[in-house]
Amino acid sequence: MADHYETLGVSRDATQAEIKKAYLKLARKLHPDVNPEPEAAEQFKAVTEAYDTLSDPQRRQQYDHGGAGGMGGGGFGFGDIFDAFFGGGAGSRGPRSRAQRGQDALIRLDLTLDEVIFGTHKDVEVGTAERCEVCDGTCCAPGTSPRMCTDCNGAGEVRRQVRSVLGPVVTTAPCEVCQGYGDVIDQPCGDCHGQGRVRARTTIPVDIPAGVDSGMRLHMPGYGEAGPGGGPNGDLYLEIRVREHETFTREGDNLAALVEISMMDAVFGTSTTIPGLDGEIALDIPAGTQPGDLLRIPDRGITHLRSNKRGDLEVTLQVRIPTKLDARQKDLLREFQTLDGAQDPKLSTQKHGLFSRLRGKFGR
Numbered sequence: 296m297a298d299h300y301e302t303l304g305v306s307r308d309a310t311q312a313e314i315k316k317a318y319l320k321l322a323r324k325l326h327p328d329v330n331p332e333p334e335a336a337e338q339f340k341a342v343t344e345a346y347d348t349l350s351d352p353q354r355r356q357q358y359d360h361g362g363a364g365g366m367g368g369g370g371f372g373f374g375d376i377f378d379a380f381f382g383g384g385a386g387s388r389g390p391r392s393r394a395q396r397g398q399d400a401l402i403r404l405d406l407t408l409d410e411v412i413f414g415t416h417k418d419v420e421v422g423t424a425e426r427c428e429v430c431d432g433t434c435c436a437p438g439t440s441p442r443m444c445t446d447c448n449g450a451g452e453v454r455r456q457v458r459s460v461l462g463p464v465v466t467t468a469p470c471e472v473c474q475g476y477g478d479v480i481d482q483p484c485g486d487c488h489g490q491g492r493v494r495a496r497t498t499i500p501v502d503i504p505a506g507v508d509s510g511m512r513l514h515m516p517g518y519g520e521a522g523p524g525g526g527p528n529g530d531l532y533l534e535i536r537v538r539e540h541e542t543f544t545r546e547g548d549n550l551a552a553l554v555e556i557s558m559m560d561a562v563f564g565t566s567t568t569i570p571g572l573d574g575e576i577a578l579d580i581p582a583g584t585q586p587g588d589l590l591r592i593p594d595r596g597i598t599h600l601r602s603n604k605r606g607d608l609e610v611t612l613q614v615r616i617p618t619k620l621d622a623r624q625k626d627l628l629r630e631f632q633t634l635d636g637a638q639d640p641k642l643s644t645q646k647h648g649l650f651s652r653l654r655g656k657f658g659r
Contacts, residue, residue, distance in 0.1 A: 299345035299358060307359070311350065318346040347465070390451025390477025391469075393434060393491070393524030397424060401512075401532045406503065408540040409572045411606075412597055414505035419533070422501060424492045424520040430484035431509040432491040432525025441478035446470055451477035491524045501533065506548065506600030511535045543572060548597045548606030553613055556580060561614045571608070572593060574596040578610065 300307050303317040324330065325339040350354045387452035402421060428434045435441060443449040454465050470476035483489030499518055507513070513533045517604035519529025537545070544551045554569060568575045576595060589611055596606025620628070 297341060297345075299348050302341050302345040303349065309349075311352075314346065314349050318350075343464075345519070347463070348393055352466055356653060390447075390449065390473075391475045392526075393476055394432075394526035395522045396526050397492075397520035397522035397529040399529040399532060401534060402577060403499075403534045403536060404503075406507070406535060406537050408545065410503065411537055411545075412572055413504060414507075414598070415502060415503045415650060417501045419499045419501050420496060422494070422496050425495045425497065426521045426525065427484060427487035427491055427493050429486040430491065432521075434484055434487065434489045434491040434524055435480055436482040436484050439482045441480050443468060443478075444473035444477055444479050445479065446472040449477040451475045491526075492521045499531070504600060505534075505559045505598035506644060507535045507537070508545070509535060509537045540572075545626060546609075547598065550596045550606065551609045551611070553611050554578065555613045555615045556584065557615055558617065561585070561612070569610075576608065580612065584612055584614070586612070 300309070303309075303314060303321065305317050309317075321342045322339065325335045325342060330339075344569055347354075348358050373578070400421060400423060402419060404417065404419065406415070429437060433440070443452075447453050451465050451470055451473065452468050452475065453470050456463055456465050457577060470477075473479050480489055484491075487493050499515075503513070503514070512534050515531040515533065517528045518531035521528050542552055550572070552569070556565070561584040562582065564584065565580050567578050567580070568652040569578060570576070573595075576592060578590060578592075580590070589609055592610065594605045595608035598605050617624075
């Protein structure tokens with residue numbers, strides 16, 4: 296019978312970590328799924344037998360003193376074989392934790408254009424999971440604690456020896472009694488039914504920065520659902536939707552508006568004010584204003600998302616032509632027409648006039 300240490304290629308004083316590392320290296324090379332050579336199966340069987348003996352301290356001691364050794368409790372199971380081929384760690388998997396991270400939450404938040412200019416504060420009510428105050432996330436009734444599972448001795452998994460075409464193999468599976476946790480809760484908390492968290496509605500204060508736009512998401516780490524078993528909270532995402540305004544249209548950080556003026560105001564010019572989203576806005580309309588002319592008012596748009604600078608307000612002027620005239624008004628306009636000189640209608644060479652500007656701004 297070959298020496299187990301020689302089979303694995305390690306010294307007789309090798310550590311458990313060195314023995315397992317040697318086995319992983321050989322298993323990757325000799326496993327039948329990787330190496331189809333007939334002798335590879337026998338070599339893999341010998342390597343597995345050597346590891347089964349040397350990986351268990353008691354069996355190794357018996358082997359070193361001339362005993363047969365054999366299949367030890369520290370044998371290599373299917374899970375360890377998967378580790379060998381898919382990069383598993385060298386340490387034991389151990390019991391799984393009851394504490395798990397909570398789920399993330401997504402809330403849609405409607406804002407008005409007024410609220411977007413300078414930012415705003417909102418108290419957002421959310422239906423979520425919160426840590427149970429009665430058991431503080433332990434899942435146990437007050438005054439009690441979990442007991443170690445006696446079926447797996449706290450390991451969270453059980454090992455069973457089965458025979459295969461390659462010889463004896465140790466399989467590892469989660470413990471059915473403790474569900475892989477390694478402990479058992481005999482008296483679960485009555486408020487959370489052993490979950491460590493309860494459903495609740497809570498109010499979260501949120502500061503919305505200026506300049507946000509529809510489709511943006513604000514990330515609030517740790518404001519999502521509490522995790523089961525006292526696990527950490529997930530994150531909260533606020534998806535922004537800015538409602539349309541009846542007067543102003545947003546174009547990036549600029550605002551756009553359409554202002555109607557009379558024909559006489561277009562001819563002679565005028566000064567007026569219009570209501571803005573953050574106070575009155577003064578407009579100076581020059582004489583000779585043409586339909587579709589644009590007035591730009593600096594710093595009356597939206598505040599930039601990452602600075603205090605504001606965009607502009609762009610006002611497109613629409614000249615209102617009177618449709619109902621009395622006799623005196625008609626006479627005066629005919630007199631003006633005579634003085635101005637009759638001009639036949641003709642095509643304009645300006646390709647960026649009133650209609651193209653209005654279509655570009657208002658989509659109409």
